[in-house]
Amino acid sequence: MSGPSRRTLARALEALADFSDPSAALEQYLTPPEIAAHICHQARMQDDLAGWVVDLGTGTGMLAIGASLAGADRVVGIDVDRDALGLAEANAERIDEAGRDGLLEWVRGDATRPPLSVDDTDVTVVSNPPFGAQRGNRHADREFLETAQSIADVSYTIHNEGSQAFVESFAADEGGNVTHAFRAEFPIAKRFEFHTDAKRTLEAEVFRIEW
Numbered sequence: 001m002s003g004p005s006r007r008t009l010a011r012a013l014e015a016l017a018d019f020s021d022p023s024a025a026l027e028q029y030l031t032p033p034e035i036a037a038h039i040c041h042q043a044r045m046q047d048d049l050a051g052w053v054v055d056l057g058t059g060t061g062m063l064a065i066g067a068s069l070a071g072a073d074r075v076v077g078i079d080v081d082r083d084a085l086g087l088a089e090a091n092a093e094r095i096d097e098a099g100r101d102g103l104l105e106w107v108r109g110d111a112t113r114p115p116l117s118v119d120d121t122d123v124t125v126v127s128n129p130p131f132g133a134q135r136g137n138r139h140a141d142r143e144f145l146e147t148a149q150s151i152a153d154v155s156y157t158i159h160n161e162g163s164q165a166f167v168e169s170f171a172a173d174e175g176g177n178v179t180h181a182f183r184a185e186f187p188i189a190k191r192f193e194f195h196t197d198a199k200r201t202l203e204a205e206v207f208r209i210e211w
Helices: 005-014 033-045 062-070 082-094 094-102 140-151 164-173
Strands: 050-055 073-081 103-108 123-127 154-160 177-189 199-210
Touching: 005 033, 005 062, 033 062, 033 123, 033 154, 033 177, 033 199, 050 062, 050 140, 062 073, 062 082, 062 103, 062 123, 073 082, 082 103, 123 140, 140 154, 140 164, 154 164, 164 177, 164 199
Parallel strands: 050 073, 050 123, 073 103, 123 154
Antiparallel strands: 154 199, 177 199
16 A cells, blocks of 8 residues: 555654643643654554545544544544644644645544544544543543544554553453554653653554454
């Protein structure tokens, strides 16, 4: 299947800007270009880009733009934060091909209750949900999985290390099946006062689920 290589995607996504004033409550971190490229390349290889691609909690637009560059027919990025959507749109403008033919759209709304009507449409969800690291935000990734299950045929989601048993159990309970899983490094620069290291690397896990 023709399309940009994973390496080409990653190089293009490296041009995207990070949050200038990220929200700790929303766990706003830049999705690493390498992880986004891996997800979007895998989605293309699995023929998961033919319908709608919905990026839940799009943030900087990294996954949505990556999916568009990888050849998705239509991409919608959803975020509750107006400033994040402005950043995502600006990032898309940095890469002209990502906004081709008006097929890349940005929608303000709660990613766990997306304002979309996707009946009779093939949907692939891509998402880097909150890991639930902040107090009061535990298991935030579960809500994103619940949304993916409700609207998607296939989903690609990023989770904290050690999530495989939870994700596989959740998918099985909802009639889904984890078909692919891989580990990925998630570098995080010091962005908030509670960060004690100039930079640290989290081990993350990515799962493809057929619903």
